[in-house]
Amino acid sequence: MNPTxxxxxxxxxxxxxxxxxxxxxxxxxxxxxxxxSDFHQVKSKGITIKSYQGDxxxxxxxxxxxxxxxxxxxxxxxxxxxxxxxxxxxxxLRPLIAPGVKLLLIQNxxxxxxxxxxxxxxxxxxxxxxxIGVNKTGPGQIHHQLHGRLEIGAYPxxxxxxxxxxxxxxxxxxxxxxxxxxxxKSRWKKLIWNAAFNPVSVLGLANTQQILTSPxxxxxxxxxxxxxxAIANSRGLGLSEELIEQNIxxxxxxxxxxxxxLLDFEAHRxxxxxSILGNPIRLAKESGVLVPHLETLQALLKLRVKAxx
Amino acid sequence: MNPTxxxxxxxxxxxxxxxxxxxxxxxxxxxxxxxxSDFHQVKSKGITIKSYQGDxxxxxxxxxxxxxxxxxxxxxxxxxxxxxxxxxxxxxLRPLIAPGVKLLLIQNxxxxxxxxxxxxxxxxxxxxxxxIGVNKTGPGQIHHQLHGRLEIGAYPxxxxxxxxxxxxxxxxxxxxxxxxxxxxKSRWKKLIWNAAFNPVSVLGLANTQQILTSPxxxxxxxxxxxxxxAIANSRGLGLSEELIEQNIxxxxxxxxxxxxxLLDFEAHRxxxxxSILGNPIRLAKESGVLVPHLETLQALLKLRVKAxx
Numbered sequence: 001m002n003p004t005x006x007x008x009x010x011x012x013x014x015x016x017x018x019x020x021x022x023x024x025x026x027x028x029x030x031x032x033x034x035x036x037s038d039f040h041q042v043k044s045k046g047i048t049i050k051s052y053q054g055d056x057x058x059x060x061x062x063x064x065x066x067x068x069x070x071x072x073x074x075x076x077x078x079x080x081x082x083x084x085x086x087x088x089x090x091x092x093l094r095p096l097i098a099p100g101v102k103l104l105l106i107q108n109x110x111x112x113x114x115x116x117x118x119x120x121x122x123x124x125x126x127x128x129x130x131x132i133g134v135n136k137t138g139p140g141q142i143h144h145q146l147h148g149r150l151e152i153g154a155y156p157x158x159x160x161x162x163x164x165x166x167x168x169x170x171x172x173x174x175x176x177x178x179x180x181x182x183x184x185k186s187r188w189k190k191l192i193w194n195a196a197f198n199p200v201s202v203l204g205l206a207n208t209q210q211i212l213t214s215p216x217x218x219x220x221x222x223x224x225x226x227x228x229x230a231i232a233n234s235r236g237l238g239l240s241e242e243l244i245e246q247n248i249x250x251x252x253x254x255x256x257x258x259x260x261x262l263l264d265f266e267a268h269r270x271x272x273x274x275s276i277l278g279n280p281i282r283l284a285k286e287s288g289v290l291v292p293h294l295e296t297l298q299a300l301l302k303l304r305v306k307a308x309x
Numbered sequence: 310m311n312p313t314x315x316x317x318x319x320x321x322x323x324x325x326x327x328x329x330x331x332x333x334x335x336x337x338x339x340x341x342x343x344x345x346s347d348f349h350q351v352k353s354k355g356i357t358i359k360s361y362q363g364d365x366x367x368x369x370x371x372x373x374x375x376x377x378x379x380x381x382x383x384x385x386x387x388x389x390x391x392x393x394x395x396x397x398x399x400x401x402l403r404p405l406i407a408p409g410v411k412l413l414l415i416q417n418x419x420x421x422x423x424x425x426x427x428x429x430x431x432x433x434x435x436x437x438x439x440x441i442g443v444n445k446t447g448p449g450q451i452h453h454q455l456h457g458r459l460e461i462g463a464y465p466x467x468x469x470x471x472x473x474x475x476x477x478x479x480x481x482x483x484x485x486x487x488x489x490x491x492x493x494k495s496r497w498k499k500l501i502w503n504a505a506f507n508p509v510s511v512l513g514l515a516n517t518q519q520i521l522t523s524p525x526x527x528x529x530x531x532x533x534x535x536x537x538x539a540i541a542n543s544r545g546l547g548l549s550e551e552l553i554e555q556n557i558x559x560x561x562x563x564x565x566x567x568x569x570x571l572l573d574f575e576a577h578r579x580x581x582x583x584s585i586l587g588n589p590i591r592l593a594k595e596s597g598v599l600v601p602h603l604e605t606l607q608a609l610l611k612l613r614v615k616a617x618x
Binding site: 307 | 509512513514515519520523525526528529532601602604605606607608609611612613615616
């Protein structure tokens with residue numbers, strides 16, 4: 001397919017945005033970055049990606065501090081900000097919304113797309129989850145440790161052509177990009193792991209193996225995962241109980257590592273409590289599903305974060 | 310009543326043991342202390358009690374490092390150690406068990422008496438809970454900030470005369486000592502507060518007002534308290550639902566303060582997880598009561614404590 005996506009603006013210069021934007025740039029696309037705190041560093045020195053697949057330097061086509069400053073019209077806006085209450089994505093994107101622009105959201109959690117879809121119903125919105133181990137280690141400094149697979153789906157449905165075009169844009173990067181026919185379901189499947197390991201790691205100050213070694217917290221993981229399954233299945237997503245053992249087994253086979261939420265917590269960065277716990281709890285209430293584990297984690301995490309302030 | 314209790318040996322020179330032993334000593338009884346880490350300090354300088362009711366110095370009749378070293382036979386052994394797996398109270402007390410000796414246990418949590426009652430069925434065992442704000446601030450240094458009321462009951466029943474004698478021993482101290490006709494029930498009533506505020510304060514690193522101010526953690530407190538009520542009532546104790554609101558209201562009326570478990574945690578002292586959470590969870594399992602909040606707290610606390618090691 002003849003690539004129709006040539007210009008990309010990446011919103012968010014954290015690990016995920018920098019890595020995928022960087023790989024698209026390396027593959028020949030014209031990639032620009034919206035940066036806030038890192039603006040001067042990225043503008044003068046670009047973004048350095050240290051990767052187990054080979055280090056490289058990204059020199060952005062444009063570096064902007066505000067979406068209004070972007071020159072021209074991007075074919076694709078890649079949104080990889082954290083999901084935080086204080087970020088108003090709808091307003092942030094407004095200057096970029098125009099015919100021919102596509103949005104690609106790469107974020108964790110569930111229900112992260114709804115607000116954008118409601119605000120810009122005529123703009124193609126594609127939603128993705130990333131299976132990757134990547135962190136920002138400093139301004140314009142990225143460390144890619146593991147994987148990089150993407151699952152991309154149309155949200156809520158109906159953007160088939162645009163989905164093909166986005167997948168074609170990623171083709172020259174050599175990354176594994178999979179088409180998800182039900183991105184909501186894919187998000188819930190990923191949430192099973194995230195809603196369990198992330199909060200427990202922060203509240204217990206423990207890495208994956210420490211959590212799995214204690215019989216009580218191992219049981220707790222399963223209890224949390226069961227609640228996520230129950231909410232998903234109350235919405236007709238038909239997730240299998242086997243996903244619980246599978247998530248535990250896969251994590252067990254990995255060397256001990258700190259979850260991204262624990263890394264954020266230790267670095268005093270904000271945590272994605274809403275998209276990982278708040279949204280599922282809200283949906284559980286709507287469906288009458290009881291989620292005492294999730295509620296306990298949410299309440300404790302909020303206190304714990306406040307204690308840091 | 311002519312006092313029959315003249316000699317007291319206090320096991321545990323923490324806040325509670327030092328305070329009650331100190332007040333008995335001040336009231337004219339012959340009070341000795343078993344001390345471990347504080348042995349030399351207490352032997353040479355006694356115990357200093359700083360109290361909002363007036364400071365005083367306690368000069369123990371004897372200071373011993375092992376129960377075997379106690380000279381004579383105490384009329385009363387006041388047990389105020391923490392409830393920790395590593396403390397073998399049965400073995401510690403063995404050299405003291407003799408006709409005429411009474412045991413008074415002042416500890417938090419539930420089911421703290423059972424092991425002693427099984428080991429020494431012919432020794433009068435009285436069980437008490439203390440409503441007091443008292444802390445050890447250093448070796449032989451105690452700070453008494455609040456209250457001091459005791460509720461004492463026979464365990465499991467049958468020691469009426471001995472109970473009268475112990476209450477008479479406390480009379481000259483001027484402290485409020487109440488007879489509990491059902492000490493198990495009294496313990497569960499106190500546990501409602503302890504099982505909620507203590508773990509949440511440690512995991513959230515928050516004082517009482519910070520916990521009460523957040524809507525989510527306030528709801529969490531109520532959820533935890535409901536679980537404790539459900540276990541107690543599955544054992545026929547008939548505790549009222551109103552205790553939940555009452556515990557919250559009373560705490561709200563107090564100035565913000567750190568729970569004893571949080572103070573212990575911050576000072577890297579061991580936490581009474583078993584008597585406050587482990588024992589109730591075990592009884593819940595026996596009765597088929599679901600306690601997801603308590604299980605979550607227990608698993609997270611165990612991880613959190615391990616992270617300190």
